[in-house]
Amino acid sequence: MSIGTTLKSSIGAKALMAVTGIILVLFVIGHMLGNLQVYLGADALNAYAAKLQSLGPLLWVIRLVLLGTFLAHIIAAIRVVKLNRAARPVAYHQQKDQATTFAARTMWVSGVLILLFAIYHVLHLTVGVVDPAGTYGALDSEGRHDVYGMVIAGFQHWPTTAIYTVAMVVLCLHVSHGASSMLQTLGLRRPGNASGFDKVGPALAIFLLIGNLSMPLSILAGLVG
Amino acid sequence: MKLTLHVWRQAGPQDRGRMEMLQVDGITSDMSFLEMLDKANEDLIHDGKEPVAFDHDCREGICGTCSMVIDGVAHGPQEGTTTCQLHMRAFKDGDSIHIEPFRSRAFPVIKDLVVDRGSFDRIIAAGGYVSVNTGSAQDANNLPVRKKDADMAMDAAACIGCGACVASCPNGSAMLFVAAKMGHLAHLPQGQAERKERALSMVAQMDAEGFGACSNHYECEAVCPKEIPATFIGSMNREFLKSSLCPDS
Ligand code: HEM
Numbered sequence: 075m076s077i078g079t080t081l082k083s084s085i086g087a088k089a090l091m092a093v094t095g096i097i098l099v100l101f102v103i104g105h106m107l108g109n110l111q112v113y114l115g116a117d118a119l120n121a122y123a124a125k126l127q128s129l130g131p132l133l134w135v136i137r138l139v140l141l142g143t144f145l146a147h148i149i150a151a152i153r154v155v156k157l158n159r160a161a162r163p164v165a166y167h168q169q170k171d172q173a174t175t176f177a178a179r180t181m182w183v184s185g186v187l188i189l190l191f192a193i194y195h196v197l198h199l200t201v202g203v204v205d206p207a208g209t210y211g212a213l214d215s216e217g218r219h220d221v222y223g224m225v226i227a228g229f230q231h232w233p234t235t236a237i238y239t240v241a242m243v244v245l246c247l248h249v250s251h252g253a254s255s256m257l258q259t260l261g262l263r264r265p266g267n268a269s270g271f272d273k274v275g276p277a278l279a280i281f282l283l284i285g286n287l288s289m290p291l292s293i294l295a296g297l298v299g
Numbered sequence: 300m301k302l303t304l305h306v307w308r309q310a311g312p313q314d315r316g317r318m319e320m321l322q323v324d325g326i327t328s329d330m331s332f333l334e335m336l337d338k339a340n341e342d343l344i345h346d347g348k349e350p351v352a353f354d355h356d357c358r359e360g361i362c363g364t365c366s367m368v369i370d371g372v373a374h375g376p377q378e379g380t381t382t383c384q385l386h387m388r389a390f391k392d393g394d395s396i397h398i399e400p401f402r403s404r405a406f407p408v409i410k411d412l413v414v415d416r417g418s419f420d421r422i423i424a425a426g427g428y429v430s431v432n433t434g435s436a437q438d439a440n441n442l443p444v445r446k447k448d449a450d451m452a453m454d455a456a457a458c459i460g461c462g463a464c465v466a467s468c469p470n471g472s473a474m475l476f477v478a479a480k481m482g483h484l485a486h487l488p489q490g491q492a493e494r495k496e497r498a499l500s501m502v503a504q505m506d507a508e509g510f511g512a513c514s515n516h517y518e519c520e521a522v523c524p525k526e527i528p529a530t531f532i533g534s535m536n537r538e539f540l541k542s543s544l545c546p547d548s
């Protein structure tokens with residue numbers, strides 16, 4: 075009996091999704107809190123970005139761990155979804171859901187959309203390949219990468235803001251089910267805490283939605299920048 | 300009452316099967332759902348046709364044999380109720396009722412509404428028991444059980460193994476059943492000796508039978524005729540993860 079036994083089982087596959095899900099959720103929260111510094115102005119945001127860049131090799135370690143986590147989550151998702159489809163080869167003529175939610179039934183779809191968005195997001199703001207505003211690579215007065223200017227110009231372009239808005243709604247759906255679900259998957263949900271735990275996902279999802287969306291929307295509206 | 304039934308008809312395991320429409324008249328509100336089907340079958344036999352095969356035994360909600368999906372819900376529209384305890388007062392004259400078998404790869408259809416739930420028996424055989432040495436019975440109060448544990452064990456033991464959890468789960472997962480059987484024994488002193496092996500072997504058998512994984516939709520909890528809470532699935536996950544990751548602790 076070992077980690078091999080665990081991972082081979084259906085419960086283990088879900089546990090892997092839950093553990094990688096926690097790491098991804100923590101990353102998403104941290105990422106948002108860092109970005110909210112856009113409200114503190116150009117200096118704060120550019121200094122924060124420069125500090126991240128100055129981590130050098132450590133930044134690459136963090137990136138690789140995140141990439142590995144993301145891949146493990148996706149591989150486990152493919153396995154679980156295949157297993158679940160195979161378990162009901164003949165569909166019902168009529169089936170009425172009693173308890174589940176839209177978010178729970180569409181985890182697979184929201185997951186794939188998040189993957190596509192993550193690729194686009196990296197191409198847009200990390201490597202600057204997709205750069206409709208043409209501000210990637212500019213420097214600020216102190217010679218730092220001008221992340222602030224890039225973000226402001228980026229979100230003043232409404233199609234970009236529209237894509238980010240849709241993506242954040244999708245992420246909100248995924249986390250609203252996922253962040254509650256993982257507590258049950260890891261065996262932490264008990265009769266005494268179940269109703270509270272079931273609110274963790276929706277609460278976290280709304281927190282992420284408001285925080286993340288406030289930035290592109292207030293920039294588009296001309297309130298910031 | 301006069302009703303229109305849309306029933307799944309399948310001559311045998313190899314037949315493709317189809318929905319068939321039947322009219323049934325003379326139904327009263329105090330009949331059970333199974334008595335309504337009995338009446339429909341009497342009419343079919345009278346007309347020289349093959350009656351609808353369905354599973355039933357105790358007809359008092361304790362054996363778990365009756366099994367069908369009624370209007371898209373396992374055991375029909377009434378919460379906490381088996382099909383045999385569902386009464387026709389839950390329907391009204393002129394209703395159309397859809398009746399299908401429990402559907403899962405691990406529950407192959409034998410005929411019409413009858414499915415083979417032998418996979419559940421094999422999960423029990425894999426670990427859903429306690430080994431007892433022979434000899435005279437122990438004193439009744441020899442093994443104290445805390446009230447809290449006794450209550451939890453009783454809640455889990457209410458499972459009648461009907462399979463509605465599997466039928467209602469979008470993933471055809473058997474986790475509520477397995478969790479109830481495991482949770483029942485895990486809360487009692489008699490269940491401790493084989494606790495870890497039980498968790499491993501029951502989950503291994505559940506996977507081998509082709510049941511799906513749990514996505515925490517909680518459809519199972521909503522249709523369970525014994526209203527067993529899905530928190531037992533959380534406990535089972537904990538049992539299994541602990542047993543497989545730290546077998547010696
Ligand atoms: C920032 C990105 C992501 C976060 C924060 C995240 C988070 C989570 C969490 C916390 C869960 C719950 C795990 C559990 O029930 O124990 C989950 C489930 C799931 N995730 Fe993700 N995920 C992300 C990306 C993805 C991607 C890219 C995919 C697929 C391409 C995906 C597919 C799924 C699926 C299918 C499930 C449901 C599995 C099931 O319960 O049957 N996720 N996710």
Ligand code: FES
Pocket residue numbers: 354355356357358359360361362363364365381382383384
């Ligand atoms: S026939 Fe026994 S529970 Fe319904």
